[in-house]
Amino acid sequence: MISAYYFGAIALILIGFYAVLVKRNVLKMLVGLSIMETGVNLLLISVGYVSGRSAPILSEGIGPSNAVDPIPQALVLTAIVIGVATTALALTIVINLYEKYKTLDAEKIRRLRG
Amino acid sequence: MNELALIVFAPLVAGALAWLLDVKGIKEAIGLIGAAVPLAYTAMLYERASEGISFAVNLGVFDITFRLGQLNWFFVGIAVLVGFSAVLALVSTAKDSYEWLFALMSLSGVLGVFLAADLMTFFIFWEVMTFASFMMVLHYNRSASLKYFLLSVAGAYAMLIAITFIYAKVGSFDFGAVQTVFAQDAYAKMLGGQATFSSTELMALFGLFLVAFGVKAGMFPLHVWAPDAYSETNQSYTSMFSGVLSKAGVYGFILMYILIGTRLAVEFGAFRSASKFGYIIAFLGGLTIIVGGLLAALQEDIRKLFAYSSISQVGYILVGIGVGTALSMQAALFHALSHALFKGLFFLIVATIVHRTGKTTFADMGGLAEKMPFTFAMAFVAILSLAGIPPLVGFASKWVLFEAVISQNLPILGGMVFFGSAIGFVYLIRFTYAVWFGQRPTDLDDTKDAPLPLAIAMTILALFNVVLGIAPGLVAKELNKMFGKEIIGGNLFVLDLGFGKYNALAILIYLIAGLIVAAVIYFLGAKVRRVPVTDTYQSGNPVTMDYNLTIRRNFFLPLKEALAFWLRISFDRLYRDIGAWVEDLAEVLRNYIYNGNVQSYAWYLLIILLILAMWGV
Numbered sequence: 001m002i003s004a005y006y007f008g009a010i011a012l013i014l015i016g017f018y019a020v021l022v023k024r025n026v027l028k029m030l031v032g033l034s035i036m037e038t039g040v041n042l043l044l045i046s047v048g049y050v051s052g053r054s055a056p057i058l059s060e061g062i063g064p065s066n067a068v069d070p071i072p073q074a075l076v077l078t079a080i081v082i083g084v085a086t087t088a089l090a091l092t093i094v095i096n097l098y099e100k101y102k103t104l105d106a107e108k109i110r111r112l113r114g
Numbered sequence: 115m116n117e118l119a120l121i122v123f124a125p126l127v128a129g130a131l132a133w134l135l136d137v138k139g140i141k142e143a144i145g146l147i148g149a150a151v152p153l154a155y156t157a158m159l160y161e162r163a164s165e166g167i168s169f170a171v172n173l174g175v176f177d178i179t180f181r182l183g184q185l186n187w188f189f190v191g192i193a194v195l196v197g198f199s200a201v202l203a204l205v206s207t208a209k210d211s212y213e214w215l216f217a218l219m220s221l222s223g224v225l226g227v228f229l230a231a232d233l234m235t236f237f238i239f240w241e242v243m244t245f246a247s248f249m250m251v252l253h254y255n256r257s258a259s260l261k262y263f264l265l266s267v268a269g270a271y272a273m274l275i276a277i278t279f280i281y282a283k284v285g286s287f288d289f290g291a292v293q294t295v296f297a298q299d300a301y302a303k304m305l306g307g308q309a310t311f312s313s314t315e316l317m318a319l320f321g322l323f324l325v326a327f328g329v330k331a332g333m334f335p336l337h338v339w340a341p342d343a344y345s346e347t348n349q350s351y352t353s354m355f356s357g358v359l360s361k362a363g364v365y366g367f368i369l370m371y372i373l374i375g376t377r378l379a380v381e382f383g384a385f386r387s388a389s390k391f392g393y394i395i396a397f398l399g400g401l402t403i404i405v406g407g408l409l410a411a412l413q414e415d416i417r418k419l420f421a422y423s424s425i426s427q428v429g430y431i432l433v434g435i436g437v438g439t440a441l442s443m444q445a446a447l448f449h450a451l452s453h454a455l456f457k458g459l460f461f462l463i464v465a466t467i468v469h470r471t472g473k474t475t476f477a478d479m480g481g482l483a484e485k486m487p488f489t490f491a492m493a494f495v496a497i498l499s500l501a502g503i504p505p506l507v508g509f510a511s512k513w514v515l516f517e518a519v520i521s522q523n524l525p526i527l528g529g530m531v532f533f534g535s536a537i538g539f540v541y542l543i544r545f546t547y548a549v550w551f552g553q554r555p556t557d558l559d560d561t562k563d564a565p566l567p568l569a570i571a572m573t574i575l576a577l578f579n580v581v582l583g584i585a586p587g588l589v590a591k592e593l594n595k596m597f598g599k600e601i602i603g604g605n606l607f608v609l610d611l612g613f614g615k616y617n618a619l620a621i622l623i624y625l626i627a628g629l630i631v632a633a634v635i636y637f638l639g640a641k642v643r644r645v646p647v648t649d650t651y652q653s654g655n656p657v658t659m660d661y662n663l664t665i666r667r668n669f670f671l672p673l674k675e676a677l678a679f680w681l682r683i684s685f686d687r688l689y690r691d692i693g694a695w696v697e698d699l700a701e702v703l704r705n706y707i708y709n710g711n712v713q714s715y716a717w718y719l720l721i722i723l724l725i726l727a728m729w730g731v
Binding site for chain 1: 712716720
């Protein structure tokens with residue numbers, strides 16, 4: 001039986017991917033990309049979860065033996081930053097596209113480009 | 115410093131020096147020294163060739179090894195002789211130092227190929243030779259050089275695959291080791307045991323070698339690069355290109371016999387009186403003779419005519435190799451020597467004509483015999499030699515070859531080689547008549563004779579044509595040494611095969627006597643009528659003006675019309691069509707797949723992920 005975390009995360013990835021594949025508006029594609037990122041991050045986190053353990057911060061009563069896996073959390077911390085950076089860059093490109101072509105429809109932009 | 119290393123690397127070093135210095139006079143001198151050193155050393159090593167000299171350098175990954183035996187000495191002798199003449203001719207025709215570099219580099223390459231003692235060395239020098247000759251063609255014509263390059267690369271890859279294949283199973287590049295393994299395989303196969311190579315692998319190996327060496331030798335249907343490459347480069351260089359570099363392919367075929375011949379013969383059995391795989395080579399050689407000869411007859415350009423004729427002559431050598439008896443092998447080697455001699459001479463003559471007149475087509479020439487008497491004399495020797503008229507070297511080698519084919523009762527191959535000889539006359543009469551005799555166009559009235567370097571180069575080759583023709587026993591002795599027994603008997607002037615004799619000296623004496631008789635009759639006042647050039651007949655009728663076939667224009671138009679159906683079948687066009695088709699396919703794929711739509715790339719990603727998921731990665 002697949003766990004709800006996995007199912008939800010993969011569903012998010014697929015929803016985002018669907019937006020990238022079939023939407024014609026460039027902004028909606030970007031929204032799809034962001035949703036995909038969220039899904040990937042969730043999936044990464046849920047891979048490292050061990051049921052019944054707490055956050056991996058060494059403190060009173062919590063040793064290495066009763067904390068969840070810290071490695072995916074470090075990975076996700078990096079991945080979030082990368083996601084934000086790529087989104088910001090893509091948004092600047094979208095602004096430039098709109099200034100140049102006066103539309104955000106990918107099909108029309110391709111036709112205008114020739 | 116070992117002699118073999120000097121022989122192989124001297125031209126390369128000299129070429130590099132000539133290219134670096136690039137001072138008029140000095141670069142020519144350096145280049146000549148670079149070509150003369152191998153010539154001198156090869157002559158010095160004549161006595162020691164039978165004992166076998168070796169030379170090895172370890173490069174860490176593999177060794178570069180050279181070995182000089184009888185067979186290698188024979189080929190190296192051809193290469194240094196014709197190579198030296200070609201380099202000498204370059205003195206008067208080379209455009210710049212670039213040509214010195216690459217002409218000498220290709221000489222180094224071909225010497226390395228002939229002296230190599232392991233497959234890796236063989237391949238490396240093969241590539242050096244190909245690259246240098248490609249650069250020579252590139253200097254004159256880009257499209258011809260690219261055609262040459264493509265076919266050469268196909269051949270080289272075929273050879274490389276075959277070599278790695280052999281290495282993977284044998285574990286050594288050395289010729290001796292490879293030969294031993296294949297010989298053991300042959301015995302094992304005969305006794306019904308297990309062999310290292312299965313018969314499918316062996317067939318693949320044979321096919322790969324056939325492509326690799328066939329390209330370089332100009333075997334039908336891989337000959338399409340040769341006419342363009344031979345005609346679109348410095349004609350002095352072409353005498354080496356056609357005379358020596360095409361022999362590398364021939365040497366490759368002989369090497370294939372030495373290395374894997376036993377196993378091939380056992381595996382594929384016999385066809386008539388030749389082995390089956392040899393018959394394939396011989397039959398392709400026969401087709402090469404016919405196709406090359408017919409196309410040579412239809413050319414309107416001197417350079418193209420001799421390029422096709424060169425292809426046709428290499429066909430003879432392939433027939434000799436393919437028949438595969440000791441006698442036919444000797445005939446093939448003999449013809450390789452004589453082909454290098456007369457074809458080298460022919461291209462030097464063409465170089466002289468092109469250098470002095472700047473024209474290449476028959477239509478612009480005529481009556482040059484009066485203006486260039488020395489070159490005409492040389493051309494006379496070359497024509498007699500190529501047409502196979504005694505007492506020149508071309509006759510001796512062709513005669514031995516015909517005898518070898520006939521004695522094996524191979525009627526189809528026999529018909530092919532005889533047809534080739536007949537068609538040889540057809541294209542030579544054209545060259546003889548259209549260039550040297552007839553009316554001279556007025557713009558050729560101040561043509562000078564050959565420049566000195568070219569004249570010396572031509573004289574060297576012509577002398578060898580005559581001397582080896584009158585004394586074919588000299589060559590026969592060398593060939594017999596290679597096989598270790600007397601296959602072609604006789605003495606210095608007589609070739610004796612046991613079922614036929616050819617006495618060159620007697621024929622020479624008869625010829626001179628006949629010429630004297632003819633001269634006596636002429637000077638005693640025979641009836642002579644001067645024939646005007648327009649006095650031509652067709653089936654006994656005078657030719658009308660609307661069907662004007664002078665020797666200089668469309669002389670073989672009837673032949674062309676008769677062959678119209680066959681001329682439609684052209685391998686050159688086929689390869690070009692395949693090339694165009696591949697380009698179109700690539701263009702279509704690019705348009706449909708790489709279409710600039712981001713979303714379709716995302717779809718590709720999804721599809722690939724799904725495929726991976728289904729595979730369970």
